[in-house]
Amino acid sequence: MDDSTKSKEQLVRELHVLRQQIVALESKEVEPEGRGVLIHRGFKPLLVDREWAVMHGNATQEILSMATILPLIAPDDRERLEYYTRLHLSGYEAPPYETYQGVRKDGSRVWLESRLTVVHGMGEPAIQVTAVDIAKQHDMDHWGPESEARYQALVEQSLVGIYIIEDGRYRYVNPKFAEIVGYTPEEITTQFRQGLELVAESDRALVRRNVQRRLQGEVDTLNYTIKLVHKNGHGVDVEVHGTAMEFQGKRAVIGTILDITERKRAELALKVAHEHLEQRVRERTAELWVANNHLHQEILERKRAEEALKKSEKRYRDLFENAxxxxxxxxxxxxxxxxxxxxxxxxxxxxxxxxxxxxxxxxxxxxxxxxxxxxxxxxxxxxxxxxxxxxxxxxxxxxxxxxxxxxxxxxxxxxxxxxxxxxxITARKRLEEHLRQTQKMEAIGTLAGGIAHDFNNILSAILGFTELSLNEIEPEHDIRPHLQEVLAAGFRAKDLVQQILAFSRQNSSGHRPILLAPLITDTLKWLRSSLPSTITIRTHLTAPAGTVSANPTQLQQVLLNLCNNAEHSMRATGGVLDVQLESVRIKPEHLVRYPNLQPGAHLRLIVRDTGSGMEPEIAARIFEPFFTTKSSGEGTGMGLSVVHGIVTGHRGAIAVESVPGRGTTFQLYLPQLDELAAEEETPLEPELPRGSERILFVDDEEAIAFLGQSMLSHLGYQTEVYTRSDLALAAFASNPERFDLVITDQTMPSMTGEALATAIRRIRPNIPVILCTGYSHVISSERAKALGFDAFCLKPLLTQDLSETIRSVLGDDPEDQRTRV
CATH class of the missing domain: 3.30.450.20 (PAS domain)
Structure with a gap:
């Protein structure tokens, strides 16, 4: 026998049982007098007797015509009765008796004790409500001894706590009330002089106020939640329903309490039961559908499967296509x-x-x-x-x-x-490559800074002593041209150090607002004469008023380096050197390629040639120091690395694009300023300032110390020279007033120039101090001024620079220093 046949036979048996239940319901005896009976499904009345209708002040036909009986239940009690009704229908344990307030047709209310039971045989399960009017318990003549005993049993066995308070004391509590707070009824009615003693301290004012309101007739009924104190000390949250009544001739309050904790547990159980019931309904519905429509269901299932397959295919196709x-x-x-x-x-x-x-x-x-x-x-x-x-x-x-x-x-x-x-991961690879390049350039830059420091000390001796020798010999002396060549070579070496510092991005001196277009034009005019006639220069400067903050000498060096590289690539074949200047705006999406830039207005300098071009692996390394593709003797590999250092030091960026056989393009970005560039003034030929003040000169290099003494003596100053900073400090401390100025090197073994100046000014705060250094990563011109130094000199020291710096600190009149306090 298949499942379909079994299901049909089961349905027949269930219909037979339902008919038997309907017969039993029709023959059900009427409830005894004094009790009202109502049967409802989902609170829609199905059957009501006269007693239940009279309790609520309505005719039976009026109640049966209602869509729902909820209006006959006090609003404060509806949710609780709905909740317990669901528990009964779900088959879970629930209180059989419930106390609630009924609402009569005229609006008055009546306290009712009801018994809820589930009845079958009316198609679907329904609820029978058997109600008793609580107020009639005081009319013993009406109820009789048997009714009084039945009502007493009803109250004593109630699953809701019931209490009567009169004159502030508990006059009666049922066993359930006593169980909730952990005492016996006798302990509650005899030991507690004040009913509030069972109420938590935080809720006593609320209870006192609500009791008074009911006793004074302000309200008929109040429902609220409070915390009672259990005998063992823990708190019990309860829901209180209370109303005023006459008790033994006095005004009293009768009410109920319900332990909310159990309700919450029951609500959870109801939810589970509801879900279980829904599941059971779905299962039974599915079984019935299979039993009666097996073939039709098979077709529908097949269609659903086909539709699900189509949706699944579409879903995966969308994921595939739109990823x-x-x-x-x-x-x-x-x-x-x-x-x-x-x-x-x-x-x-x-x-x-x-x-x-x-x-x-x-x-x-x-x-x-x-x-x-x-x-x-x-x-x-x-x-x-x-x-x-x-x-x-x-x-x-x-x-x-x-x-x-x-x-x-x-x-x-x-x-x-x-x-x-x-x-x-193209963008990520670019960022990784940029990070590696940045770290490499920073490492080499640190090395370059150290080299610059030592080299500047050497150059100080070469240039200084050469200048002194030239000052000591006659203009027609045979050795003079040789010394002048030494001096010229020294100046070239000094420029090389500046290139090294520019490469290391640690020399930003000389930055000022300049117009970039005139600088490009002047540089290309000078460059034209050095280029072969087979190379044509084209310019397209669309931003003639574009201003940047820059060192003009360094930017000229950048342009010359780029143009020289272009000339080298076109030397054999000739071609076009195209130089362009334009205003552009850097947007956030551009920062993936140029992470050093900030969004905003920039000038873009483009240098393009039609030369031999480069392979990608060569283009990736052209900014590395000492990397070159030129033959031995044609290049050092420092040109483009210096260009990269200068551009980065100007808060800019440079990029290269090259195609073998088609040429190379460099794009250089510099932040554009809103302010206009100041016009340059042609400096006059300076004179050599002199003086006669007393100077303390400190440098740990003996050659530099001797040079300083010689140069200062040549300028007319009285000089004391020390190669140890501690000895210099001791000499100053012995007679601070005999010195007018202190000139100190920064990098010294026992005590730095900064520390020496601080110690000297503790002795004499107003002594002027000039700081000198070949190079330091911790001291710059701006930091020297911030630390209180009067001036800052970068080695190699030249007589002209030193003399002007001294006079700018001491003043034009040497006698002014004599009046210092």
Whole structure:
């Protein structure tokens, strides 16, 4: 016998049982007099007797015509009765008796004790409510001894706590009330002089106020929640329903309390029961549907399966097509069988194009062997999931870096194809490369700073003593030209140190607002004469008023370096050198390629040539120090690294693009200023200032100390020289007033110049101090001024610079120093 036949037989048996229940209901005896009976389903009345209707002040027909009996229940009691009704219908344990207030037709209320039971045989389960008017308990003549005993049993066995308070004391509590607070009824009615003693301190004022309001007739009924104190000390949250009444001739309050904790537990149980009931209903509905419509259901299920399959296919197709990452499949020979829109977008090839190609066809040449090895390992099953990085060449020639993850796909236990996902990591690779380049340049910059410090000390001696020797010999002396060559070489070495510092990005002196277009024009005019006639210079300066904060000498050096490189690449074949200047606005999306820049207005300088160009691997290294492709003797490899250092020091960025055989383009970005550039003034030939003051000169290099003494003596000053800062401090402390000025080196072994100046000014706060250094990563001109130094000199020291600095600190009149306090 199949399931369909069994279900039909079961339905027949259930219908027979229902008919028997209907007969039993029709023959049910009427409840005894004094009790009212109502049967409802979902609070819609199905049957009501006259006694229940009279209790509520209505006719039976009026009640049966109502859509719901909830208006006949006090609003404060509706939720509780609905809750316990659901418990009864669900088959879970619930209080059989409930106390609530009924609402009569005239609006008055009546306290009722009701018994809830489930009745069957009326199609679906219903609730029978058997109600007793509580107020009639005082009319013993009406109830009689039997009724009084029955009502007493009803109250004593109630699952709701019932109490009567008169004159502030408990006159009666039922066993349930006593159980809730942990006392016996006798203890409550005899030991507690005040009813409030069972109430938590925080709620006593509320209870006192509500009792008075009821006794004074302000309200008929109050419902609220308070905390009672259990005998063992813990708190019990209860819901209180109370009303005023006459008790033994006095005004009293009768009410009920309900332990809310059990209600919450019951609510949870009701929820579970409700879900269980819904599940049972769904199961029975499904069984009935199968039993009566087996064939029809089979068709519907098939349609649902087909629709679900279509939705599933669409869902996965949407995921496949709209993913941001590349998703592709290849057969085991490497032939592309499918790919999504992201693959088309990044590769530039259509799906039809790629399905005629192997995956390796778009891989960059230098990565093909590696990608082929990964594919072979995948086909041979040496690894289930493989992740690796590879570069592809798009249809337009652009390189795209991908992080690829591949996995074999099986059909019937056999490998059928390879599924791959590729993520575009081009921007990340650029950032990583930029970070490596930045770290490399910073490391070399730190080394360059150290070299500059030592080299400046050496140059100080060379230039200083050469200047002194030239001052000591006659203009027609035979040795004078040789010394002048030494001096010129020293100045070239000094410029080289400035280039090293520019490369290290630690020399930002001389920055001021300048117009970039005139600087470009002047530089190209000077450059024209040094270029072969086969090279044509073209300029296109669309930002003639563009202003930047820069060192003009350094920017001129940048332009010369770029143009010299362009000339070298076109030297054999000739070509066009194109120089452009334009205003651009850097947007946030540009910062992926130029992370050093800030969004806003910039000037872009473009230097383009039509020379031989460069391979990508060479273009990636051109800013590295000492890297060059020129022949021995044609270049040092420092030109473009210095350019990079200068541009970075100007808060700018530089990028290169090159195609072998087609030329190279450099793009240089500098922040544009809103202010106008100041006009330059032509300086007059300076005179050599002199003086006669007493100077303390400190430098740990003996040659520099001797040079300082010689230069200052030549300028007319009285000089004491020390090569140890502690000895210099001791000499100053012995007679602070005999010195008018202190000149100290910064980097010294026992005590730095900064520390020496601080110690000297503790002795004599107003002594002027000049700080000198070959180079220091902790001291700059701005920091020296912030620390209170009167001036800052960068080695090598030249007589002209030193004399002007001394006079700017001491004043024009040497006698002014005599009046210092």
């Amino acid at each position: 941001n990452d590349i998703v592709f499949t290849c057969d085991l020979s490497g032939q592309v069988t499918w790919m999504n829109k992201a693959a088309e977008r990044l590769s530039g090839y259509t799906r039809d194009d790629m399905m005629q190609m192997r995956g390796l066809d778009v891989v960059a040449p230098e990565h093909r062997d590696f990608a082929s090895r990964m594919a072979n390992e995948k086909r041979q099953g040496l690894s289930e999931t493989t992740t690796y990085e590879v570069a592809i060449v798009a249809k337009d020639g652009e390189r795209v870096s991908l992080e690829v993850c591949t996995q074999r796909v099986f059909e019937n236990g056999e490998p059928a194809e390879v599924l791959g996902i590729g993520r575009d």
